[in-house]
Amino acid sequence: MSMDAKTDEMVEGPESGSGFKFSDFLVPAIFLVLITTAVMSQGFHHPDEHFQILEFAKFKMGESNQQDLPWEFKDKIRPSIQPLLAICLINGFSAAGIANPFVHAAMLRILTALLWACLLIAYFRKFSNTGEKGALTAVLVWFVPYCIVRFSSENWSALMLWTGIYLLLTDKRNYSWFAAGLFLGLSFYFRFQTGLALAGLSLWLIYKQAFKSTAFYWLMVGGIITVMCGFIADRWFYGTWVNTPLNYFEANIINHKAAEFGVYPWWYYFEDFIIRGILPVSLVLLAAMVAGIRTSGHGIFLWIFLPFFIGHSIIGHKEIRFLFPMILPGVLWMTEGLLLIRNIFKGRLWWVAAWNLGLAANFIALVFIGTQPAADSLPYFKYLDKQCKKTAQTLWAQDEDPYCLVGLKSNFYKPENLKVIIFEKTDSLPLNAMKKGEFILMRNPGSGLNHNKFRQIELQYSRIPDWLYTFNFGRWQERSKIWEIWQVKN
Numbered sequence: 001m002s003m004d005a006k007t008d009e010m011v012e013g014p015e016s017g018s019g020f021k022f023s024d025f026l027v028p029a030i031f032l033v034l035i036t037t038a039v040m041s042q043g044f045h046h047p048d049e050h051f052q053i054l055e056f057a058k059f060k061m062g063e064s065n066q067q068d069l070p071w072e073f074k075d076k077i078r079p080s081i082q083p084l085l086a087i088c089l090i091n092g093f094s095a096a097g098i099a100n101p102f103v104h105a106a107m108l109r110i111l112t113a114l115l116w117a118c119l120l121i122a123y124f125r126k127f128s129n130t131g132e133k134g135a136l137t138a139v140l141v142w143f144v145p146y147c148i149v150r151f152s153s154e155n156w157s158a159l160m161l162w163t164g165i166y167l168l169l170t171d172k173r174n175y176s177w178f179a180a181g182l183f184l185g186l187s188f189y190f191r192f193q194t195g196l197a198l199a200g201l202s203l204w205l206i207y208k209q210a211f212k213s214t215a216f217y218w219l220m221v222g223g224i225i226t227v228m229c230g231f232i233a234d235r236w237f238y239g240t241w242v243n244t245p246l247n248y249f250e251a252n253i254i255n256h257k258a259a260e261f262g263v264y265p266w267w268y269y270f271e272d273f274i275i276r277g278i279l280p281v282s283l284v285l286l287a288a289m290v291a292g293i294r295t296s297g298h299g300i301f302l303w304i305f306l307p308f309f310i311g312h313s314i315i316g317h318k319e320i321r322f323l324f325p326m327i328l329p330g331v332l333w334m335t336e337g338l339l340l341i342r343n344i345f346k347g348r349l350w351w352v353a354a355w356n357l358g359l360a361a362n363f364i365a366l367v368f369i370g371t372q373p374a375a376d377s378l379p380y381f382k383y384l385d386k387q388c389k390k391t392a393q394t395l396w397a398q399d400e401d402p403y404c405l406v407g408l409k410s411n412f413y414k415p416e417n418l419k420v421i422i423f424e425k426t427d428s429l430p431l432n433a434m435k436k437g438e439f440i441l442m443r444n445p446g447s448g449l450n451h452n453k454f455r456q457i458e459l460q461y462s463r464i465p466d467w468l469y470t471f472n473f474g475r476w477q478e479r480s481k482i483w484e485i486w487q488v489k490n
Helices: 022-040 045-061 071-075 081-095 101-127 132-139 144-148 151-168 173-190 192-207 214-238 244-254 267-278 281-295 299-314 320-345 349-371 378-388 466-468 475-479
Strands: 393-398 418-423 439-442 457-464 484-488
Touching: 022 132, 022 144, 022 349, 022 418, 045 071, 045 081, 045 439, 071 173, 081 101, 081 214, 101 144, 101 151, 101 320, 101 378, 132 144, 132 320, 132 466, 144 151, 144 320, 144 349, 151 173, 151 192, 151 299, 151 457, 173 214, 192 244, 192 281, 192 320, 214 244, 267 281, 267 299, 267 320, 267 439, 281 320, 299 320, 349 457, 378 418, 378 457, 378 484, 418 439
Parallel strands: 393 418, 393 439
Antiparallel strands: 439 484, 457 484
16 A cells, blocks of 8 residues: 555544535644644743744844853854744734733744644645545644644754655746745755755655756755855854854764763664653554555655654764654654554454554543643743733742753743842741742742741642642652742732
């Protein structure tokens, strides 16, 4: 079976007696899942998603200091195109009367989700007879929505890459290949590692002798124009002419800067996917992807995937997010493989039980990860931001500034009228000298502030429901890392 072959339905549902068909709800369901996840998944998956995009944008907008930026800014190794995009969008939101940074970040994720929804639908309609049902199946794999709604370099590089490839595969006219060149060039400038995928694409084009057509040269022109625009954008951002791709390669590959954050063996991605993907669901999904690759008739995806995957497996520093740009071919193969596996074992009692158990586990994980903030600190930041809109506030924070994440100051979400004072231990907190209305941030529920002591303070915000405080089995409250915000009441 190939992606061009007729396939059974992956998602089944009853026809509506009112004239509506189940298929009428597929596209809205895809958008609903992704937009809901984008709204609920506050914060960032990895600090780079925040500090090298939003904080870069905040600095260039003149609202934060250069010394608060990560080392990548000083070494001039990051492309400026995504911070520039963020600046344009944020300024547009602000001009429309939306000044809330949390809404700004949510809008960036929603835009990412909308683009991914359109791209997935287009690919499944064109390259898989499962069509929109396959696309919905893909976004119902528990980790997919969470991964693809991020306003990260991995995601936007992937969006540009696969948009460009779609144009190459569906339209042979010169202007279409020129547009494809623009998108492919952007994919490189959003994330330089995408060059590995572009190398695979180049080999495929040579194999197909695409260079014999006029459209190929328009493709090259589009790519060159984008690269030139990238250099100009970096000149504007860093204030000097700079070769960020070369600087990135020198810092992370030649000087092994990335290796300082951890080095892992070549099989890391297999191991990490199996563990993070929730056993045994991850094993089924991995087997399905392999089966989909074996049966797929679209070799170009493999030409692009293999150099990208092998290159990242060779490089010592590895993170699962580095593979996000390959989610699209991954879910195409995965849905195809799931159909194949399901049809092989269809009707067997043990398979029905295992299939339903896997669906249940996947659904629970999908709902949980899709409704939780990506960064635990974001709900607390939102609460403090709301308080600061009323009047200037003072926050006494245990151990360190809560806006200092991974050793870097997060100015994007911090209100300008919030004063943060650090204290180390509960008994060093000058409670008697504190003013009415001041806030206290504690870093675990068993930190010494509770309803039986210091009665002049009250708990104002915590992600733990009140009823859970009545249980402290194994002294979990003292050992947890869940923040609490208290307030002096008299």
